[in-house]
Amino acid sequence: MQEKGGSTLSDDSRTKTPHVLTVAGSDSGAGAGIQADLKACAARGVYCSTVITALTAQNTIGVQGASNVPEDFVAQQLKSVLSDMQVDVVKTGMLPSVGIVKTLCRTLREYPVHALVVDPVMVSTSGDVLAGPSILSTFREELLPMADIITPNLKEASALLNGMQLETVDDMRSAARLLHNMGPKNVLVKGGDLPDSLDAVDILYNGHNFYELRSPRIRTRNTHGTGCSLASSIAAEVAKGYPMLSAVKVAKRFVETALDYSKEIVIGNGPQGPFDHLLRLKSHSQDCHRQQPFDPSDLFLYAVTDSRMNKRWGRSIVDAVKAAIDGGATIIQLREKDAETKDFLESAKACLRICRLHGVPLLINDRVDVAIACDADGVHVGQSDMPACVARTLLGPEKIIGVSCKTPEQAEQAWVDGADYIGCGGVYPTNTKENNITVGLNGLKTVCMASKLPVVAIGGIGVSNARAVMEIRTPNLKGVAVVSALFDRECVQTETRKLHEVLLGSNIGST
């Protein structure tokens, strides 16, 4: 029992966090080793502690230096973590000396864990030796028999098998069987280096069955740390409780997705760059595609598209958006209630390209899934749509979220939920949205005064009344959102321009 803040907590009231301990070397370039393990585990949603066996001075060109951590200090790190932190799975990487391998095996006998994943790291992707041949016999005799899975690549499998030639998938099967005889419960022989193969083929053997795991080969220079990341991801899935075959499949799929996603990122000048475990670097590295932070003045002239109106006037969504931007729209919302999801996604991607070129944010009405799929700048949700707090969790901290509010209470909730702005209406009656309650200028003013968030007014607004709306003069009111007055017209660009002039004339807000 533990005392905390005056109340008593029993141990079983705490939820167990899946925990992987990685015992590996540090890579100063952070593509492989301990750093890759930490990122892979974070991406797979498990906690990762670290015991460092060696420091390497390393980059995308190669390994410039290495310094082993003294055995007794490796032992001390192992004891610190294993005696306290409820580790589920130990994953090993670079084990640079016989003494360190023996220290690890001894400590694991003292502090048993649920599973041991051994990545028998011997040679880095750049070809530098990370663990010499003197270690092989200790691997075979002490470490492999304790392992739940070992994950050698072709070179490592060959080294463990006294230089056996491995050139075909059949050779990989034979190697897996021979390695299994050394004691690990499962063997994953990775065929990434197999010549003449369009697919990447790995062989998993559990002593009973062979599984041939094939996937299209991803052409990229950014493969540094793939082995470490795969082994850590397997460890992560096992720590969550998955059986080994599922763990390997999920881990492979994760690494392949990350490799594919990271094909174009450029880090370092060497032949082998790191990849991006968290699938975030790509969009952020491309300046022309970088999302600007939300600026409330973007709400000034808010154009909301309508699929029925576009159809009526024979316009594509893309043409409608282009015309609105040319006329001076400062933010766009795609409100395509009738569109098929597939078409909506395609149009959203095309609109996004245009919006990004002009620095105009693009939001998606209702469909958080579509916003995520096309990497839009955000969403607009109403009171009966996905709650803003859930949308925030799905979209992350940077995306823009707007919420429709008719009352101060709803405005307060939008703020609590992490929204960026609120849309308040209907200011005037509208035919665009059925059964919409009109709050009038007074309702709008009440919400604006109460809101902690910037407000855009919506509902029945056009050239003839936009000035009256802006003249309620509350600091929070940043602009007007308009559907039919722009899109149920022959020339979207002209109507947008006229509205822009009226808004500028009202002398409130600015573009």
Ligand SMILES: Cc1ncc(COP(=O)(O)OP(=O)(O)O)c(N)n1
């Ligand atoms: C800027 C802005 N404000 C309000 C709305 C209305 O959203 P919602 O209440 O979810 O209704 P639908 O637009 O989904 O019919 C909006 N779309 N934009």
Ligand SMILES: Cc1nc(C(=O)O)sc1CCOP(=O)(O)O
């Ligand atoms: C989409 C929408 N939401 C409203 C709200 O009150 O929250 S009114 C509305 C329709 C706005 O269209 P128009 O500019 O054609 O009146």
Ligand SMILES: [Mg+2]
């Ligand atoms: Mg909605």
